[in-house]
Amino acid sequence: MENKVLSIVIPCYNEENSILDLVKKVNESPIKNKEIIVVDDCSKDNTRAILEKDVKPLVSQIIYHEVNQGKGAALRTGFKHATGDAVIIQDADLEYDPNEYPLVVEPIFNNEADVVYGSRYLNQKRKGYLANRVANWFLTKLSNVFTGLKLTDMETCYKCFKREVIQSIDLVENRFGFEPEVTSKLARKGIKVKEVPISYYPRTNEEGKKIGFKDGLRAIYCIWKYR
Ligand code: UDP
Numbered sequence: 001m002e003n004k005v006l007s008i009v010i011p012c013y014n015e016e017n018s019i020l021d022l023v024k025k026v027n028e029s030p031i032k033n034k035e036i037i038v039v040d041d042c043s044k045d046n047t048r049a050i051l052e053k054d055v056k057p058l059v060s061q062i063i064y065h066e067v068n069q070g071k072g073a074a075l076r077t078g079f080k081h082a083t084g085d086a087v088i089i090q091d092a093d094l095e096y097d098p099n100e101y102p103l104v105v106e107p108i109f110n111n112e113a114d115v116v117y118g119s120r121y122l123n124q125k126r127k128g129y130l131a132n133r134v135a136n137w138f139l140t141k142l143s144n145v146f147t148g149l150k151l152t153d154m155e156t157c158y159k160c161f162k163r164e165v166i167q168s169i170d171l172v173e174n175r176f177g178f179e180p181e182v183t184s185k186l187a188r189k190g191i192k193v194k195e196v197p198i199s200y201y202p203r204t205n206e207e208g209k210k211i212g213f214k215d216g217l218r219a220i221y222c223i224w225k226y227r
């Protein structure tokens, strides 16, 4: 437990307003041994300059995509390079709180679980766009029908895996289809997913939120496709 390492994979696309603050928070989070991997998904704003100048000294690795491919593709790149005992996904915005890593990571470090999802809807006040909440609720329920899991938040960003587990799953979805895809593929392998409550501070579209209606439709398709 004491000497276990957490790999934090940060997919990052046009996040000039938050990436530096986020990486600082990740660094200050209460996990002793961290490997921070940023995957820049071909940002077109000032993100790359910030990464090269300010973020580089604070992280283990920055990998640059030559074309923008989507969150799923950025995560695949990050997972490939991870060497820690556990791997957690961290968006490059400030919607989730790195201070809560222990909640999600400790069951894995303690060998109580292979995969832990942080749920925004267990014991939490309602937050975020109503449309997004309804969509997340619906997609989670639909995913549960096909996977047999009993999740409350399939679309959560805070997914933490034993490194060997995530590296053994063959992933293909480039964009936000990653969430239902990985959930289905874990279920098909008979891997149990533990959920723990976490906090959520949603941002608006104006603040850079990129997920949209089309991604919801794609999620429905992915739930079916990878069932
Ligand atoms: N992202 C990416 N490539 C893209 C779009 C998004 O790497 O083409 C990253 C983005 O920078 C963020 C994460 O994926 O760190 C999730 O994006 P967002 O916060 O917009 O979506 P949500 O939190 O609603 O799932």
Ligand code: MG
Residues within 6 Å of the ligand: 091, 093, 095, 157
């Ligand atoms: Mg986000």
